[in-house]
Amino acid sequence: MKTRRSPLTGLAAVLVFVFLYAPLAVVLVFSFNVARHGTMWEGFTVDWYLRLLDNQAALAAAFNTLQLACTSTLFATCLGTALAYGMSRYEFPGKRLFHHVLHIPVFIPDIVLAVALLLFFALVRKFLAGFELGMTTMTLAHITLQIPFIAIVVRARMADCDPQLEEAAADLGAGPWLTFRHVTLPLMMPGIVAGSLLAFTLSLDDFVVSFFTTGPGATTLPILIYSSVKRGITPEIHALASLILVVSAATVVTVAFLRGRTEVKR
Amino acid sequence: MTVPSSTTFWFILPCRFTKTNPLQPAETNAADGSLVVECQQLTRRFGQFEALAGVSLNIRRGEFFSLLGPSGCGKTTLLRIIAGLDLPDTGELRIGGLPALHLPAWKRPVNTVFQNYALFPHLSVSENIAFGLRMKRLPSADIVRRTTSVMELTQILPLAGRHPHELSGGQKQRVALARALVNEPAVLLLDEPMGALDAKLRKELQLELRQLQRRLGITFVHVTHDQDEALAMSDRVAVMNAGRIVQLGTPDELYDRPKTSFVAEFIGVCNLFEGNLIRRTKQLLETETPLGRLRIELPATTIELSERSRLRLGVRPERIAMDGGQPGDNRLLGIVQSISSSGPETIAQVRVGDTLLRVTELNMGRRSVALHAGDSVELTISPGNFFLLED
Structure with missing residues (x-):
């Protein structure tokens, strides 16, 4: 049934899009601006992007960011998936409580998690010589940040799967490993992929947790941008920010696409 | 392409098929009186609820056996215990003369047609049917041959490449049946296999299933709450109520000589x-x-x-x-x-x-x-x- 839309609905939509995307659009547009300073449009150029390729600090930060995101996503995906599997297939005391506790890292402000992790790493350093802040601590921190997101997404997917399918596999002669390998894992896979891509973008964009848990030499793109901005905003920063934006957006769209496809199948 | 939905008789299938059919024809293992499933004093409790209160039962090789009763009478629990998907609290179970309780489901010579079919949604029809043979690591040529012949037998060959979400209820039921039969089980367990189908299709499939069972000579153990279905298809029926077998006999015996008012009123x-x-x-x-x-x-x-x-x-x-x-x-x-x-x-x-x-x-x-x-x-x-x- 079609209902008449109020003209206010259209206005609200426009306002939402302006609020959400105008700042991003500005960054994107100015990354192609010839002018080095100011807010005047002086012509189109891709020069700032080319200059990034010569900027050793930016390249090192980009490499760090990707390495961090890939490593932490890999570990967080394994742990988060195992967690989701355990929580949906087994009963244990305190399961409900644990279910709620799992959501806490999703809701608490990043800054609280960041400070907590920093304190924790400082404590570990007291007992473990050679445990310095740097890539390792940042990776561990990101894994902590990502696990709940992956577990929640995979669990939602498993809740939609009929547990009787695993019984059917056993009935057809598949032992526990073969059942997992040929039935459970393929059914979980859309959730695993969606969850890990989500976690990947979280890591890619993260500033607060990285800033608190990093050490000398381990600079990521968001940290690099932050420190550059203190010395004045340049179009190079715009270019860098635009690249991060494009990668994140592409990942999110992939997630949406994968989800859409599995919805249709069922 | 669709599978003919009308009743088709199995004996009009080409002779070539019967010769290469890995599923044995009825003559070789028809009912010979030997016991294929023996249950002794099986009990099972779920908290306060007594699902099985001491069930003893013998099922003969090659017969079509039905467990009939209202919902909650324990018939599905008994079927799951035979399949190995549940364990009794006490009692003994033998399959093919050998103790079976220590065997996990995946090592028992039984296969199940589940009530909601439980077809694997990520696999095609032929992959679903081949699943059991693949788990046994059979040569792929054998897998193809046996999968194809069982799909011919159940008339779902044109559906081979489809996925479960593209099938109708009746087609899913045939796929589930084929997926179980291809393993040539000593006992085929059917858990309300027609529960989700409409009345007309049910009647057709009853007849087909009965003829298929006669032809293959495989022991069928069938769970149902539908007394017409049990009487129409079975060699013998065990009527269950509140975790016990209240009467066991041929359909005629149960109808003509019910022993209790429960059986008399439940059947007819x-x-x-x-x-x-x-x-x-x-x-x-x-x-x-x-x-x-x-x-x-x-x-x-x-x-x-x-x-x-x-x-x-x-x-x-x-x-x-x-x-x-x-x-x-x-x-x-x-x-x-x-x-x-x-x-x-x-x-x-x-x-x-x-x-x-x-x-x-x-x-x-x-x-x-x-x-x-x-x-x-x-x-x-x-x-x-x-x-x-x-x-």
């Missing part, structure tokens, strides 16, 4: 009443009942029940005649309370004394009795048409 419709024994001569009893004085003839097997003075008696509605009957029948005078036709039969409620009797008569093309409500009618019941209940 019946008129139950009580009577006092007046005199007994051999198999012929004379009783005083609310319907009047009745002569009852019992088979020798249930004669010991007539030792009691108080008898619980029953008679099926279609064993009461309204057309005059035979000499020697019991004759009762009643008044028609209501009369209606279901198409094939006329159903009448007739008051005899204070008792309301249900009477049905087949419409054989001669409406001999054009009766109306309020008419008086003479009912006749042959002495051999009564049954005696134990409870």
Whole structure:
């Protein structure tokens, strides 16, 4: 049934899009601006992007960011998936409580998690010589940040799967490993992929947790941008920010696409 | 492409198929009296609920066996225990003569057709069917050959490349059946396999399933709450209630000689009443009942029940005649309370004394009795048409 839309609905939509995307659009547009300073449009150029390729600090930060995101996503995906599997297939005391506790890292402000992790790493350093802040601590921190997101997404997917399918596999002669390998894992896979891509973008964009848990030499793109901005905003920063934006957006769209496809199948 | 939905007879399949069929034809392992499933005193509790209260049961090789009962009677629990998907609290289970309780589901020589089919949504029809053989690591040529022949047998070859979400209910049921049969199980377990299908399709599939079972000679253990389905398909039926087997027998035995009022009322419709024994001569009893004085003839097997003075008696509605009957029948005078036709039969409620009797008569093309409500009618019941209940 079609209902008449109020003209206010259209206005609200426009306002939402302006609020959400105008700042991003500005960054994107100015990354192609010839002018080095100011807010005047002086012509189109891709020069700032080319200059990034010569900027050793930016390249090192980009490499760090990707390495961090890939490593932490890999570990967080394994742990988060195992967690989701355990929580949906087994009963244990305190399961409900644990279910709620799992959501806490999703809701608490990043800054609280960041400070907590920093304190924790400082404590570990007291007992473990050679445990310095740097890539390792940042990776561990990101894994902590990502696990709940992956577990929640995979669990939602498993809740939609009929547990009787695993019984059917056993009935057809598949032992526990073969059942997992040929039935459970393929059914979980859309959730695993969606969850890990989500976690990947979280890591890619993260500033607060990285800033608190990093050490000398381990600079990521968001940290690099932050420190550059203190010395004045340049179009190079715009270019860098635009690249991060494009990668994140592409990942999110992939997630949406994968989800859409599995919805249709069922 | 669609699979013909009409009933097709298995014996018109080409001979070539029967020769290469890995599924053995019936002659080699037809019912030979040996036992393929033996249950002894199985019990199972879920918290306070007693799902099985000591079930002992033997299933013969090659028979079509049904577990029949209302929901919650324990029939599905018993099936899951045989499959290895659940374990009893106490009791013993043998499959093919060997103890089976220590075997996990995936090592037992049984396969199940699940109630909701439980087809793997990420696999095609042929991959679903090949699953069991792949798990056993058979050579891929054998897998293809056996998968293809079982798909021919169940008439789903044109569906091979489809995914479960592209199938109708009846097609899913065939795929689930094929997926189980391809493994050539010693016992095929069917958990309400027609539960999700409409009535017409159900009738067709009942017939097909029965013919398939006869042809292959595989032992079928079938769980259902539908008494028509159990009677139509089975060699033997175990009627279950509250975790126990209340009666086990052939469909005819259960219908003609129910032992308890539960079985009598669960299987078919019946008129139950009580009577006092007046005199007994051999198999012929004379009783005083609310319907009047009745002569009852019992088979020798249930004669010991007539030792009691108080008898619980029953008679099926279609064993009461309204057309005059035979000499020697019991004759009762009643008044028609209501009369209606279901198409094939006329159903009448007739008051005899204070008792309301249900009477049905087949419409054989001669409406001999054009009766109306309020008419008086003479009912006749042959002495051999009564049954005696134990409870």
